[in-house]
Amino acid sequence: MKIVTSLSFRGQSREAFEFYARVLGGKITAAMPYGDAPPDMPVGPQYKDWLMHCWLEVGDQAIMGADMDVDWAPNVDKPKNGFDVTLHTDDAAEARRWYDALVEGGKPTMPFGETFWSPGYGGLIDKFGVPWMVNTLPAEGWTPKG
Numbered sequence: 001m002k003i004v005t006s007l008s009f010r011g012q013s014r015e016a017f018e019f020y021a022r023v024l025g026g027k028i029t030a031a032m033p034y035g036d037a038p039p040d041m042p043v044g045p046q047y048k049d050w051l052m053h054c055w056l057e058v059g060d061q062a063i064m065g066a067d068m069d070v071d072w073a074p075n076v077d078k079p080k081n082g083f084d085v086t087l088h089t090d091d092a093a094e095a096r097r098w099y100d101a102l103v104e105g106g107k108p109t110m111p112f113g114e115t116f117w118s119p120g121y122g123g124l125i126d127k128f129g130v131p132w133m134v135n136t137l138p139a140e141g142w143t144p145k146g
Helices: 013-024 092-103
Strands: 005-009 027-033 051-058 061-067 085-089 107-113 121-125 131-136
Touching: 005 013, 013 027, 013 051, 013 061, 013 092, 085 092, 092 107, 092 121, 092 131
Parallel strands: 005 061, 085 131
Antiparallel strands: 027 051, 051 061, 107 121, 121 131
């Protein structure tokens, strides 16, 4: 089984997924615009370039996404709430790079740094409004410096 997070945007899926692919070193394997849907699909022509399906693979993991309008997803225009996309690595320098890249143009919710559970952890909301947690898994025997 694979559990995949699906993110919703309002016309920014392509830009967001290209950004995530660069930051995380992944590959977009699907990006289907509404304009490629069957002609009888009830979606207005103003959405033809929006993505109805996008798939980003990073190693053996994936994130899925789509563009939605408020008529289809009434809360899509509200701040994302109740979830975070979470990244884990055992390399604190890699975690810091991810955090620094993802927070650019966004907002930190917890600055990246050592915590009582991790040698490097940070929370943020990226420039697309998606909440992230970036966590460094501690090595066996690790204890916080502070």
